[in-house]
Amino acid sequence: xxxxxxxxxxxxxxxxxxxxxxxxxxxxxxxxxxxxxxxxxxxxxxxxxxxxxxxxxxxxxxxxxxxxxxxxxxxxxxxxxxxxxxxxxxxxxxxxxxxxxxxxxxxxxxxxxxxxxxxxxxxxxxxxxxxxxxxxxxxxxxxxxxxxxxxxxxxxxxxxxxxxxxxxxxxxxxxxxxxxxxxxxxxxxxxxxxxxxxxxxxxxxxxxxxxxxxxxxxxxxxxxxxxxxxxxxxxxxxxxxxxxxxxxxxxxxxxxxxxxxxxxxxxxxxxxxxxxxxxxxxxxxxxxxxxxxxxxxxxxxxxxxxxxxxxxxxxxxxxxxxxxxxxxxxxxxxxxxxxxxxxxxxxxxxxxxxxxxxx
Amino acid sequence: xxxxxxxxxxxxxxxxxxxxxxxxxxxxxxxxxxxxxxxxxxxxxxxxxxxxxxxxxxxxxxxxxxxxxxxxxxxxxxxxxxxxxxxxxxxxxxx
Amino acid sequence: xxxxxxxxxxxxxxxxxxxxxxxxxxxxxxxxxxxxxxxxxxxxxxxxxxxxxxxxxxxxxxxxxxxxxxxxxxxxxxxxxxxxxxxxxxxxxxxxxxxxxxxxxxxxxxxxxxxxxxxxxxxxxxxxxxxxxxxxxxxxxxxxxxxxxxxxxxxxxxxxxxxxxxxxxxxxxxxxxxxxxxxxxxxxxxxxxxxxxxxxxxxxxxxxxxxxxxxxxxxxxxxxxxxxxxxxxxxxxxxxxxxxxxxxxxxxxxxxxxxxxxxxxxxxxxxxxxxxxxxxxxxxxxxxxxxxxxxxxxxxxxxxxxx
Numbered sequence: 075x076x077x078x079x080x081x082x083x084x085x086x087x088x089x090x091x092x093x094x095x096x097x098x099x100x101x102x103x104x105x106x107x108x109x110x111x112x113x114x115x116x117x118x119x120x121x122x123x124x125x126x127x128x129x130x131x132x133x134x135x136x137x138x139x140x141x142x143x144x145x146x147x148x149x150x151x152x153x154x155x156x157x158x159x160x161x162x163x164x165x166x167x168x169x170x171x172x173x174x175x176x177x178x179x180x181x182x183x184x185x186x187x188x189x190x191x192x193x194x195x196x197x198x199x200x201x202x203x204x205x206x207x208x209x210x211x212x213x214x215x216x217x218x219x220x221x222x223x224x225x226x227x228x229x230x231x232x233x234x235x236x237x238x239x240x241x242x243x244x245x246x247x248x249x250x251x252x253x254x255x256x257x258x259x260x261x262x263x264x265x266x267x268x269x270x271x272x273x274x275x276x277x278x279x280x281x282x283x284x285x286x287x288x289x290x291x292x293x294x295x296x297x298x299x300x301x302x303x304x305x306x307x308x309x310x311x312x313x314x315x316x317x318x319x320x321x322x323x324x325x326x327x328x329x330x331x332x333x334x335x336x337x338x339x340x341x342x343x344x345x346x347x348x349x350x351x352x353x354x355x356x357x358x359x360x361x362x363x364x365x366x367x368x369x370x371x372x373x374x375x376x377x378x379x380x381x382x383x384x385x386x387x388x389x390x391x392x393x394x395x396x397x398x399x400x401x402x403x404x405x406x407x408x409x410x411x412x413x414x415x416x417x418x419x420x421x422x423x424x425x426x427x428x429x430x431x432x433x
Numbered sequence: 434x435x436x437x438x439x440x441x442x443x444x445x446x447x448x449x450x451x452x453x454x455x456x457x458x459x460x461x462x463x464x465x466x467x468x469x470x471x472x473x474x475x476x477x478x479x480x481x482x483x484x485x486x487x488x489x490x491x492x493x494x495x496x497x498x499x500x501x502x503x504x505x506x507x508x509x510x511x512x513x514x515x516x517x518x519x520x521x522x523x524x525x526x527x528x
Numbered sequence: 529x530x531x532x533x534x535x536x537x538x539x540x541x542x543x544x545x546x547x548x549x550x551x552x553x554x555x556x557x558x559x560x561x562x563x564x565x566x567x568x569x570x571x572x573x574x575x576x577x578x579x580x581x582x583x584x585x586x587x588x589x590x591x592x593x594x595x596x597x598x599x600x601x602x603x604x605x606x607x608x609x610x611x612x613x614x615x616x617x618x619x620x621x622x623x624x625x626x627x628x629x630x631x632x633x634x635x636x637x638x639x640x641x642x643x644x645x646x647x648x649x650x651x652x653x654x655x656x657x658x659x660x661x662x663x664x665x666x667x668x669x670x671x672x673x674x675x676x677x678x679x680x681x682x683x684x685x686x687x688x689x690x691x692x693x694x695x696x697x698x699x700x701x702x703x704x705x706x707x708x709x710x711x712x713x714x715x716x717x718x719x720x721x722x723x724x725x726x727x728x729x730x731x732x733x734x735x736x737x738x739x740x741x742x743x744x745x746x747x748x749x750x751x752x753x754x755x756x757x758x759x760x761x762x763x764x765x766x767x768x769x770x771x772x773x774x775x776x777x778x779x780x781x782x783x784x785x786x787x788x789x790x791x792x793x794x795x796x797x798x799x800x801x802x803x804x805x806x807x808x809x810x811x812x813x814x815x816x817x818x819x820x821x822x823x824x825x826x827x828x829x830x831x832x833x834x835x
Contacts (some may be wrong), residue, residue: 096584104589104611131556131585134642141641145465145791152463155445159525389612449794451801456776460797465790467797469780 075349075377078393079385081105081115085308086351088118092127099132101390109304109386112136113143113186143186150177150189153243157192158278160211164203167277169195169269171248171289175280176309178272183312191235191244197266198249205233205247212239251289252296252411260292260334283317284330291343292336298407300400303384304350310343311353324359337366346380379403439527440515441485442478448523450479464522473499474514478523485527488512532575540567547591549580553689553700553748555640556583557632560591561624563606569625569724569737573703576742588635592624610635619730626727626735629705636687636700637787643698644799645787646688650697650754652681656828657697658756659688659807661782664732667762667814670710673738674817675824677718682744683752687787692799695806696751701744703737711736717817754803755831757782759811760820768819770812770827778809 076082080102083090094102106112116136119125128136154174161168169175171193176184196204209215213236218226226234237244250262268282281289290313294306317323331340341363347353348360367373382399385391442448446463457475459468470478476498477491486494491511496503518524531539531548542548547560548570561567591609595618599605605618608631615634619627637645648661649672662668669685676682682701689698703724706714711726711734722739757778758770779800783789789796814820 100585108612129585131587134554135587135639138639138641141788141792141795145793148462148465148793152446152465155463449797451797453775453804456774458776458779458797458801460794462794465793467780467783467789469776 075346075381076385076391079105079391081109081111081304081391082350082385084115085118085304085311088122088124091119091124094127096129096131099129103132103135105386105388105391107135107139108388110188110302111186111305111308111386112139113188114305114308115186116140117186140186143188146187146189147177147184149243150174150192153192153241153245154178154278156211156238156241157194157208157245160207160213161204161277164200164207165277166196166200166204167266167269167279168204169266169279169281170272171195171251171281172293175286178278179280181312182316183309191246193246193248195248195251195262195265198262201233201247201249205236208236208245208247212241213237213245214239216244252292260288260336264334265289283313283320283323284327285334287313287317287327287343288331288334288336288340291339295339295342296407296410298404298411300383300403301387303380304386307347307350307384311347311351314344314347314353314355318354318356324356328359328362331363331366337363338368341367342376342380346384350384437487439485439487440481440519440524441527442482443523443525448478448482450475459523461521461523466521468521468523473510474518477511477514478518481524488515491515529579529581530575531571531577531579534571534579536567536571539571540564543567543570549583549586550574550577551580551748552577552632552702553698555587555636555700556580556585557588557590557635558583558586559628561593561628563592563594563621563624565622566592566624566628570628572722573724573737573739575722575739576745588632588639590628590631590635592628592631594621623727623730625724626705626730626737629703629737632702633686636689640689641788641791643689643691644789644792644796644803646690646782647686647785647787648688648782649685650683650688650699651675651824652683652697652752653679653825653828654832655752656756656831657683657752657754658758658824658827659697659754659782660758660760661688661785662760663785664707666760667710668760669704669706670713670762670817671760671814671820673704673706673710673714674717674821676704676741676744677714677721678821678825680824681747682740690754690799690803691751692792692795695753695799695802697754698751699744699748701740701748703739705732706736706738708733713817714738754807756827757804757807757809761811761813762815763813764815766813766815768814768816768823770810770823773809773811775804775809779804 080098084102103112106115112135116139119128170178173184173187173189174192216235216237218234223234233247235244235246251260265281265285268285269279270282272278272280280286290306290310294310331337344355344360344363348355368376379399379402382393382396383403443463446461449460449462451458455472457470459470476495480486480491480494488508488511492503492507495501495507495511501507515524543560544562547558550557550559589611592606593609594600595605595607599618604621606621606624606627607614607618608616608627646659646661648659649668650657650659651672660668660672672685683697683699685704687700691698715723724737726734726736728734759773759781783800789800
């Protein structure tokens with residue numbers, strides 16, 4: 075899928091960069107930058123010992139992006155430290171999600187990442203205590219209008235994001251991994267029960283490997299805005315490769331997906347990581363998820379949409395109907411997270427607010 | 434402020450030092466912040482890097498290093514400095 | 529071949545279509561714009577820069593264009609594009625050329641972390657290079673413009689680029705940004721220099737750009753190591769006075785004003801330690817430009833003897 079796209083090729087078959095000319099490098103750097111994966115490109119090229127094939131001028135951009143990624147990593151580690159510092163006295167266990175989890179567990183998926191907000195999950199009952207502890211230690215609820223406050227508290231699964239007064243870093247506190255209004259409802263208690271400590275620290279935890287992978291898959295394939303689609307696909311690739319070394323992983327993954335009713339996102343995760351990046355998914359696992367997959371018609375439609383949307387939104391990656399594909403997936407993402415009677419007014423309002431901001 | 438609190442330099446992250454005369458530059462690899470300290474603050478901080486201490490112990494150290502009297506004023510100065518270093522994120526209380 | 533070798537018609541045609549490829553120091557920029565003031569001022573201020581052809585890899589793809597829709601006609605605006613993105617809010621259409629300069633500075637300070645990037649002027653004479661780190665309003669640009677009009681080489685008036693390993697100062701040799709009263713001061717001081725028109729009511733007041741001296745542009749691939757860091761402070765009526773500054777204070781001053789000191793973490797710390805170690809550190813008060821330049825000339829003479 076998308077063998078025409080330089081950045082996809084560079085990740086699925088890194089050795090191909092040896093054949094790239096300066097014009098190719100120019101486009102490749104811009105695609106990678108747009109997809110927020112320029113530092114990850116550096117990591118891949120370094121790991122494959124291909125940096126000698128990079129022209130000096132392009133190399134500088136990779137180095138610069140890597141410097142920025144290292145800064146992001148520093149900031150995240152400190153932030154996790156400060157969050158622990160703030161929540162220590164409450165004794166409430168915290169589950170780190172997404173990028174923060176990859177970093178604290180030293181997973182390859184963490185290398186070259188740019189981090190934005192930190193996402194943590196706590197039990198629903200402990201939300202008020204956690205919110206209060208964060209407020210005491212310098213976080214403030216991000217200013218939102220009444221509509222957005224309702225959107226967060228009632229319809230999504232989060233208290234509104236909180237920004238630290240001095241550091242300006244943002245924390246999202248979840249109690250479930252999907253909004254309350256979503257059809258699929260993976261049981262948060264199960265996720266908690268299976269979570270693993272970081273470095274033996276019982277109050278700082280991450281999801282179990284199968285859950286981490288399913289969460290990443292659900293996040294990507296329930297998501298409407300795919301500006302970081304390729305980045306998220308790369309995460310999944312790294313997680314499959316890292317966890318897949320344990321041969322029991324694949325069976326456990328299937329079972330867990332069934333248990334949490336997340337077989338569809340798992341299907342897409344396997345299909346598209348293999349399709350784009352040649353991820354080594356065992357054939358038996360692929361066959362099993364296909365049985366739970368969409369019918370041939372829907373599959374064809376989803377292939378057409380994701381083929382267009384899972385690449386950086388750089389003009390050089392666009393093909394015929396890319397904009398339409400992105401728009402349809404945007405609507406789908408919201409539809410999966412909200413019932414229709416909430417969705418339409420929400421989309422209208424968002425469009426109107428966007429218009430106002432543009433003036 | 435209770436004087437029974439034990440302090441130590443921040444753990445889990447390194448502090449990097451450089452000095453020119455009596456000016457000490459410290460880079461905290463955890464917070465990413467850089468600080469300029471005088472001899473007094475540098476002595477306290479470097480001592481807390483070696484081992485944890487309470488105000489009394491730090492007071493003795495300062496008194497002998499700077500040939501000063503160990504008195505209430507010195508204690509108060511050290512307390513104030515410790516609170517500031519805590520705020521800056523270079524030291525922490527031990528529980 | 530130089531930019532000045534192109535006719536204005538040709539330049540306009542190229543800028544309006546596939547673009548002009550410009551080298552400034554280590555960076556290659558592809559510039560595109562149909563805006564007449566961009567074309568005309570570019571022709572004037574970048575006349576001595578080389579015209580690059582057949583460039584495969586470009587560091588920064590930038591363009592300046594009027595927005596679509598209402599603001600193309602009503603209180604017209606201009607937008608700065610970096611690749612397919614628009615990193616800043618639009619500005620009034622008349623400010624297109626200074627916007628290009630600020631935009632190019634933004635490109636470097638956000639995408640060139642292979643260097644330590646200081647917020648400073650950098651100038652050099654006879655191998656003696658000085659870094660002038662100073663906040664806006666300190667007279668840094670005036671002093672810089674004055675010095676380069678009296679034989680000093682311009683490396684930069686705004687972005688001090690330093691290589692991390694070797695502490696080499698990397699030139700850009702782009703036009704000097706002057707503000708408000710300093711425009712007239714420098715026009716009187718250097719009547720032979722080439723200036724852009726004045727752009728009123730910008731965020732920085734009235735601004736004008738002075739062309740970089742041709743020799744600075746020609747030598748823009750020559751690195752030099754810094755000898756001195758001098759914080760300039762223009763104070764009306766003050767006597768010219770150079771005073772030693774403590775290294776600790778200078779470290780903090782430079783770190784605070786640098787664009788990417790924090791970003792570079794431990795590497796930034798170590799590089800800045802080496803820089804401060806290496807350089808003599810001063811603060812410099814002045815009110816008379818001629819006297820200020822004499823002081824700098826003396827410093828350059830003394831230091832080139834000892835080098």
